[in-house]
Amino acid sequence: MIDVRVSKVSKRFRVPDHGQGRRRLFGLLPGQEPFWALRDVSFEIRRGEALGVIGPNGSGKTTLIKLLSGITAPTEGEIEINGRLASLVEVGAGFQPDLTGRENIFLNGAILGMNYREIARKLPSIVDFAEMGSFLDVPVKRYSSGMFVRLGFSIAAHLDADILLLDEVLAVGDVAFQARCFQRIEELRQAGKTVLLISHDLAAxxxxxxxxxxxxxxxxxxxxxxxxxxxxxxxxxxGLLAQDHSEAPGPITVTGLTFGTDGTGPVATGKPFRCCLSYEAREPLEDVVVRLSFNWPSGYLCTELSAGPGLRLEQGPGQLEFDCPMLTMQRGLYSTDLTIERRGEVLLSRPRCLMLRVGAGTVVRGDFYLEHSARIRTPPLTTSA
Ligand SMILES: Nc1ncnc2c1ncn2[C@@H]1O[C@H](COP(=O)(O)OP(=O)(O)OP(=O)(O)O)[C@@H](O)[C@H]1O
Structure with missing residues (x-):
């Protein structure tokens, strides 16, 4: 069964042209330049699928989810939705600011076509999941953005929607909340619900x-x-590693970062692991520390490679190599943070600059591979009858 059908959809916005645009009217009103945020997009989502939408900033992800949730209409093409849809698109969207959290829960349930008793039955699980505490009876306009997202997700994920649209929810909450969202999305999938998730978190x-x-x-x-x-x-x-053009160039620029092994195929658990960082120092640098941190999909630090303190980098181009005789990390996708410091001063910081994919090598149960051996010292005991 097809829950969502998007056929040749395009969305055009008109963006004000404040320059010397030919459309300016007598020089008084700004002109309107057409801009296509989505162009000829077609896809279907089957019941029970969990579809992730990824892409760089401004690629049209939020516009797509807004079209699907009916917040805005397509300029061209058609959208067909089969089922009850709940969406979490923007922080605070779908809430009446003067109503309390409790009243908003009932309002959202009613919009989804649920009656009072059904919503009242779901209320405890919604409140529990969102950890609302005493804020349940406070007008939502007093909520922090984190509370909005907690309540918004909890409502969307507990009321009887068939299709769940989620835009970057995982980016706002804290790590513990994210982990609970993952778990809840998995439960919904197993219950046959359809999920569309926008995220910059590729591991998620x-x-x-x-x-x-x-x-x-x-x-x-x-x-x-x-x-x-x-x-x-x-x-x-x-160019994720390249210097942000809005920043003044610092004393060091990173020109490349690669992950590899000893030439025996892709990076995998149990194999040797090598990282190579290429840089250009604009001046000789003393007392430098370079850190590469690898984060679990949950955002927690998994492990770190570091060089220094006391590292000296000559002026000009150079390469720093990290060698690990055996990679003990479990298979998966890890985001990498790069930091270069000099005596506590951050010279360069590139959070989430590259993903490290660790393939299945040595089979690991648990979080880490521990290099080990086992032997029998004495003959086994025999039992006499
Ligand atoms: N109401 C609007 N008026 C004019 N332009 C808009 C409007 N909404 C979005 N855009 C433009 O449409 C493009 C797509 O925006 P959209 O928010 O869908 O991107 P995105 O992929 O979600 O980006 P991000 O990852 O930064 O959230 C952007 O260039 C944005 O500036």
Missing amino acids: IERICSRAILLSRGRILQDGDPRDVVEAYQASVQ
């Missing part, structure tokens, strides 16, 4: 979704297995 997309779409400049570049789509996206993303 790989973990939660059964399928993914890569958007770029309003068009679908790839649609398929999350792992393939995430890889295609990573391959297309250039």
